[in-house]
Amino acid sequence: MARTGSQVLLDALRANGAEYLFGIPGTLTLPVYDALIDQAGLTPIITRHEQGAGFAADGYAKVSGRTGTVFTVPGPGGTNLATALQSAREDAVPLVAVTSALSDKMRGRSAIHDVDMERALEHVVKKVLVPDSVAGIAPAVEAAYRWARAGRPGPVQVVMKANLFTAGEERVLRPPEFPQPEATPKADEKALDRAADMLRAAQRPVIYAGQGVVLAGCEREVQLLAARLGAPVVTSIKARGVLSERDPLSFGLYHFEGCEELLREADLCLALGTGFGQFATSYYKAPIPGNLIQVDVDPQRLGRNYPASLGIQADAKEVLQGLLKRLEDMGETPLGEGHVRVRAGRRLYAERLAAFLAKPQAPPFHGLFVMKTLREVFPPETIFLSDSSATQSWLMEQAFE
Known part of the structure; x- marks a missing residue:
């Protein structure tokens, strides 16, 4: 018997690879939820609001490293996703949002x-894909x-017309085709040569690591290059932890003293992997x-907020591996001026924070004191979630390693 849409x-x-389907059932999407009864390995997660479904899928993607999937009814069900999708786009989180739509006759x-x-x-997704037939759904x-994970990850929308949910699968000689993302360009060899020469000539180099390091999975390469250059490593909030803050060359966040x-x-x-954004x-x-x-x-981020002497559009891991190969004759640079500057800056930060937290505390408690208490009570592997604004600053910048 032919499958339904x-x-x-x-x-x-x-x-x-979808494991969970976040969303809220509605009249037009009930055929999909009915079909879920017989679908092994795909679990529906029902939320109270579509925005919550979008953020839940976002959180799942961040923790699991997989692509989150959210499914909505037409109209407000889809538009309620907008804030969550924009957040995913800003945070480079891979999401697939399947939003249903009315059939053409309606x-x-x-x-x-x-x-x-x-x-x-x-305007809040990387790509919108619209299958016009059951045969086009799978492609x-x-x-x-693919779009969700290509280049700089982000949300992608698939618009499903409601009549396709109950339509039968038709036989086609050639399934419909959809645009495919371009592969991330390979690093230009001449650009890598020039970058290596610039690093070799530098007396006081600094590495600024952004979220792209996390996405590329090149934390180890950052550590090796920092050691080779004797270069302090500064990170954005989204990249905090790419280099252990116990490493002698880890300065920590840009916001730290010094x-x-x-x-x-x-x-x-x-x-x-940083666009040098507002908070960074x-x-x-x-x-x-x-x-x-x-x-x-992302080529649009190169030189956008600060002019770059050399911009390289490529995966951070590939670039770091290329630089390490070109600079392998340097060996590790003995801890010197870079380490001294890191140690001085971190000591200043620690002294300032300790002095503040040593003051007598009484309600209403300052947020930093709350964060210090949380750190003391919960085990190190605890995952903390914060709202935005000052709370996030206290959580990420001040009281946690």
Whole structure:
């Protein structure tokens, strides 16, 4: 018996690695939830609001390292996702949002939930894919998962017209094709040669590691290159932990005391996977050296907020491996001026924080004291979630390693 569009959709999601389907059932999407009863390995997670479903899928993706999947009803069900999808785009989180839409015969007739879902979210997702037949569902879903993880990860939308959920699978000679993402360009060899020469000539280099290091999985390469250059490593909030803060060359976050002086005295900065955004630079005030090598998979981020002497569009891990090979004759640089500057900055930060937390505390407690208490009570492996704004600053910048 031919599969329905609902079954084809679920089979395609599962084939592309989906484990959970976050969302809220609705009248037009009930055929999909009915089909879920017989779908092994794909568990529905029902939330109270579609925005919550989007953030739940976002959180799942961040913790698991997989692509999150969210499914909504037409109209407000889809538009309620907008904030979560924009957040995922800013945080480079791979998500696939399957948003249902009215069938063509109901469009433009003042029907409930008549929203142009093909365009409603186009500014907060990387790509919008719309299968027009059951035969196009699987290729669209496969393309969506590729887009979600390609280059700088982010959310992708698949718009499913409601009539496809109950339609039968048709035989086709050639399934519909959908646009595929371009592969991340390989690092230009001449650019790597030039970068290696610049690093070799630098007397006081600094490495600024951003989220792209986490996404590329090149924490070890950062550690090796820092040791080879004797270069202090500064990180953005999203990259904190790429280098153990017990490492003698780990300066920590840009916001730590002494970091501005460190950057001001540096004669070269190697920026890896960072766009030097608002929070990563304290509202673009960071004194990033003019002699800047910037590496990112997204060409639009190269030189956008700080002019780069050399911009390299490539995967950070590939670039680091290429640099390590070109600089292998250097060996490890003995701990010297870079280590001294790191130690001085971290000592200043620790003294300031300790002095503040040593003051008598009484309600209403300052947020830093709350964070210190949490750190003392909970085990080191505890995962903490914070709201945005000052709370996130206290949690990420001040009281936790």
